[in-house]
Amino acid sequence: MSGAVPSWRLVATLSSGGACAGLLLVIVFQATLPAIEAHKAKMLRLAVQEVLQEPDRTETLYRYEGKLTAKLPDGVDGRKLERVFLGFKQDGSAVGFAVVGARPGFQDVVRIIFGYDATSKRILGMKVLESKETPGLGDKIEKDKGFVAQFKGALPPLVRRRRGQDGGEGALDAITGATISSQTVFRIINDTLERLAPELEAYMAAQR
């Protein structure tokens, strides 16, 4: 060690390095942001299409002041509000809502989207948007076709089907070795519906 380096040089080196790094990162961030946002929007759009079984068109509804509304008052930024998506068939009748919900699973937060028909009060479909569940076990909540398929037509609240019991129309099979991940999905749907179902049904009633 020379020890002769003045401390202003140490400070200058680090701060100019930091400034250059910051500038570079801002440029890269600006350059990559559109692609990242576009991909997220596309994935969400595809997921809405999937859980509502390919509706003819969809409408975005915002949750504003305890109600669902398609049109926000001026000056309210819709990107900051919770959104649900309402799908319509070709003849103009509503298919159902696509709703996003999340809660901590076995590893990290699991985010799913599911379709819900507020008239028949049944689930239309479920798709995992984001999960870091254990590869090979917990990640079957998105990869196991049998598990995903059983959500279609289920009548919430959802419960885990126990052996030797029928359990009614809300009872679904959990994945062997991934009980917690499976129940996380059930709970997300139950909690989200408990919170939103009255608003969804009120919106449908108002449309008629």
Place this chain on the structure above:
Amino acid sequence: MRETTPQQDLLRGVWRENPVLIQMLGLCPALAVTNTVANSLAMGVATFFVLCGSSLLVSLFRKLIPAAVRISTYILIIATFVTIADMSLEAIVPTVHKALGAFIALIVVNCMILGRQEAFASKQPVGRALLDAAGTGFGFMIALFLMGAVREVLGSGTFLDVPLFGPNYEPWVVMILPPGGFLTLGFLLMIISWRERRRAQREPVATGEAA
């Protein structure tokens, strides 16, 4: 340091001093993200990019960086490249980015990268530093690819998502779980040290380098 030729600078890290298989550096990503071939390759490419970029800058500014703050400066440079790699991967290959998760950000603390800066790039001209970084980065990629190939073929019965064994194959799920990483790395290291020993026995003159 003894004089080395450019070929030696480049090839040293690829096999003879492979960062993972010989030097045992950068084991965290080698164990964590090698459950599929695609993830291994993406991790290898990201690390390669960070290593080359950092070596270039560290070597370029080696006379300007005071010794007292050199480690902080290296980390600053490495972290910048890692963040660039992170954002670029998310924009270009979002599915791979999702699969690698937090491990991209953790390239910052990969001791293999900091090690090359401290041991080589900070003392050598730009050309040699780049050759060394490319060799080491490529060696890292090879090691990750080997791990990923073994684990995906056994653990999922696929290679790059192409099924290999037909529907009757029962995958060894343990191979894509964390223990499979340790098992695979252990067997790879065993094979390599067995070969090294055989080679040393055959040519007993070549001593002094082995350790």
